[in-house]
Amino acid sequence: MRHVLTTACPLDCPDTCSLAVTVDDGRIVGVDADTSPTANPFTQGFICQKVKHHAKRVYAPERVLTPLIRTGPKGSGQFRTASWDEAEMMTAARLGAAIAEHGVRSVVPYLYSSSGGVLANALTPMLFERLGCPDVEHTICASTVGAAWHQVFGSMLSADPNDLDHAGLIVVWGANPQASNSHLVPLLTAATKRGAQLVVIDPRRTAVSARADLHLAIRPGTDVVLAYAAARWLRHHGHVATEFLAAHTSGSDAFLDAAEEWTIERAAEVCGVPAVDIEAFATMLVTDAPALMRLGYGLERNRNGGAGCVGALGLWLVAGHFGRRGSGVIGSTSGGAPLDNDALWPQGIQRQARVTMNMNDVGLALNGELDGWPQTSVLFVQGANPAVTAMDQAMMLRGLASNAVFTVVHEQVMTDTAMYADVILPATTHFEVADLARSYGSFSLLAVDPVIGRVGESRSNDEVASGLARALGFAAQEFDPDPSRLLALMRTDGSSDSLPLRRAPGATVQFIDTRPGFGDGSTRARLLDPASEMPLPRFRPVPVSGSPTGLTLLTPATSRTINSMFAEFGPPNAVVSMSPSDAAARGVVDGDRVRVFNDLGELVVQASVDGSVRAGVVSIPKGLWRRHFDNAFTANVLIPREINDLGAGACFNDAIVDIEKSTLTDRS
Ligand code: SF4
Structure with missing residues (x-):
């Protein structure tokens, strides 16, 4: 008998859609969005293609059925x-x-x-x-963003993504919502249609950056320089939120002093974007309030990851973009759930370090x-x-x-x-x-x-x-x-209320409804943390070593997979995307087979000269399996075993590679 049952999607995706699953004779025959009144409104009536086809994984030939x-x-x-x-x-x-x-x-x-x-x-x-x-720490993803948030804001909750509707300026920094937060996209679209300005900071050209009012395609690892330069510009033009900083933060003088070395011109040189664009960004921080930032995970994946994240949060404090609907920083919203894993620990049993x-x-x-x-x-x-x-x-x-x-x-x-x-x-x-x-x-x-x-x-x-x-x-x-x-x-709320639990719209304005909180009782956001492994954000030159023509390899998420999940039946294209100038310098044209290599290993893949990356940067999709490459390695064979400056996070974007035309033919 065919019937539709509702559930929710717990996959590693921020959106947590409500699902309507069609089951026929005990077997899933369709998955779609739950559009009933009790569905998570963030689902907005649609789900991703991956989960629409999730039954392929449930009944996959590769499914493990017994020990x-x-x-x-x-x-x-x-x-x-x-x-x-x-x-x-x-x-x-x-x-x-x-x-x-x-x-x-x-x-x-x-x-x-x-x-x-x-x-x-x-x-x-x-x-x-x-x-x-x-305890094997989860340092391969989100560790550094989490550590930065904890350092600056402590226990303060994220801003509510639904408040995009109230923002005058939206900054998407180090995130590609089209690929990994697709339900944010309609909210961005509605906000920009209403007149909100959109700035995207990302070395790659993405679907969202393509329609931004300003796209800052900075070199990977230079986010902290951009943040400092914008903060310095605000200081020198009299736009620092002095009263807010005095009332709600500590360490702002140290942060602004550290920013002094980053003139717009010097930052432009290091970040690899025009000075006029950095100045335009800083100006928009003044003219288009309230301003809401979506802080992504792209910033953290390099040696300056912690500095980039703390720098971006610090810039928001210096600009004072808090305290009203449509302002603040959207990070992880998981802190809002009334749950405590520690409560599982049996009473009477001592926990050991x-x-x-x-x-x-x-x-x-x-x-x-x-x-x-x-x-x-x-x-x-x-x-x-x-x-x-x-x-x-x-x-x-x-x-x-x-x-x-x-x-x-x-x-x-x-x-x-x-x-x-x-x-x-x-x-x-x-x-x-x-x-x-x-x-x-x-x-x-x-x-x-x-x-x-x-x-x-x-x-x-x-x-x-x-x-x-x-x-x-x-x-x-x-x-x-x-x-x-x-x-x-x-459950920590003592409630037996049925799920779903939600926060009311407009009830999560940072510095009004939710405030910084630290173990010592302090409620001031910290632009300087003397106790941290990184008290102030600090820029370390980004690697261009190994070869004067070294290219920075990014391995971004795509809409095809959740980490490596689903690549078994719907992988993204195993190609390396290059800028036209980097391709021309190597005699590579679109569709060529190329060798991507460094001291750690090599891959032979097809080149896509598609303008999706800035010069000096190449990208190969994340999530592919060994079967998708000729030599049974993936892009991860090129990624060095380095950790970054805060939270011991992985430096996936610090891989320096070079590319040459391959003499090998396509195995297919
Ligand atoms: S977008 Fe897809 S993966 Fe993300 S929560 Fe919705 S159904 Fe799940």
């Missing part, structure tokens, strides 16, 4: 089926033996599950904490090359595909292939990482289990309801943690995976 145990060499893809009992006992035994023989630091829990809901991240982290294993590992160091640890750490004995991967998402991919693949490492992968489909597993555990999709979707792009918390039965023998993250916990001797009731129990523990 699997490796029978051939690592990476060969040779497995036999196994029972859950056998796979669970084998995993628990290897975890126990590794801890007993080599210590807790020989176990690496690589847990991400950013495309699962709130409950998908409940019990597995707790299990590994109870075991005393390292944990050792942390930077996720960007896992490749080294797998190879036994991470200073101060033992050779990894067990790698447990859940909701992640590091074979194609980690930096220095060759190092990661060597580690995954190491026979010294026993690898367990809990996954929905046979990913490039799962191919290297010793044990694969079949994972549910969000259509098969109850969960919660906490939006980070709108203030909403939605119920994720199962719409079909389990596909194969799949189990949720919490069920896997529960089974392993039992096998390792923990009390069953502490790891009871019942979603309603977990939710009751985590």
Whole structure:
């Protein structure tokens, strides 16, 4: 029988759409937007093409349907089926033996599950904490933006994206909403039709930048210079928000003094954009208030990532764009949800201080090359595909292939990482289990309801943690995976109200409804933080090393994938986009096969001379799988294992490459 059921999308996308899923005889036959009155209004009646075709992943030929145990060499893809009992006992035994023989630091829990809901991240982290294993920090994405926000604003909430409708100036800085926040686009369109000015700061030409009033295509890593130059211009033209700074901030003099070295002309030289454009930007900050900034994640992915983020936030404070509807900074809205993961921790059990590992160091640890750490004995991967998402991919693949490492992968489909597993555990999709979707792009918390039965023998993250916990001797009731129990523990508002929870329109004006908040009781935003690893934003020259003709490689998200998810059936084009001048300098024309290379590795791909990137910058889409390239590497093979200046974030955009015409022919 055919019927339509509603649920929510918890994938790693800010939008958190309400979904209407058509199910026929227990099988998904269609996914679309829920347009009922209870739907998340941010959905606006449409969803992305990826999720419209999500059933292809649910019923994919690559779907893992039973536990699997490796029978051939690592990476060969040779497995036999196994029972859950056998796979669970084998995993628990290897975890126990590794801890007993080599210590807790020989176990690496690589847990991400950013495309699962709130409950998908409940019990597995707790299990590994109870075991005393390292906390592998999520430093590959959003770590630096989060650290910058925390440094400047503390616990202050994001501005409400719906307030774009009240803005006179909108600045989209380091974000491409068309690709990864598509429901912001209609709001931008409505605002600009109403007369709001739009500024986009992005080294690439995107669908949104193409219709901006001003597009500042700065060199990657120079955001802090732009922020300082605009702040200095405001100071020298008498437009600093002096009263606001005195009432609500600390450290503004130090910030403005640090900005003094960045004249418009010098900034133009470093950022690689005309001085007149930087001056126009600074002028718009004065003339087009209220001004609302969408701070994206593109700023953080380079050595100056923290400086860029803190610099942009500092500029907004200096300009005083807060305190009225249509002003402020849109960051992650997830802080508005009344949830507390710590409440899951069983009463009466003392929490121990944990050792942390930077996720960007896992490749080294797998190879036994991470200073101060033992050779990894067990790698447990859940909701992640590091074979194609980690930096220095060759190092990661060597580690995954190491026979010294026993690898367990809990996954929905046979990913490039799962191919290297010793044990694969079949994972549910969000259509098969109850969960919660906490939006980070709108203030909403939605119920994720199962719409079909389990596909194969799949189990949720919490069920896997529960089974392993039992096998390792923990009390069953502490790891009871019942979603309603977990939710009751985590809700901090004491409410049993049904979902969705939302904040009322106009009720999240920064410095009115929500204010900076810090552990020491301070409520002043901080333009200077003496206790930080980066007290003031500081520009470090961006890398152009290795070759005088070096090109900065960007690996941006596209609308085709969520990280590497969906690339198995709908990948973006595996091409390298180049500017006409960089192509001409290398004798490359559109459609040529080219070799993209640096000291770490190489790829052979087709060149797209499409004007989508500024000179000196090239881009290859994020999310592709090894099968999409001739030599079974992806763009990540070119990305250095560097971390940035705040929050130890990954420097995906600090890859310097060169390009030459390839003599190899297309394998297809
Ligand atoms: S991935 Fe994003 S845009 Fe697509 S359905 Fe989910 S929340 Fe909506």
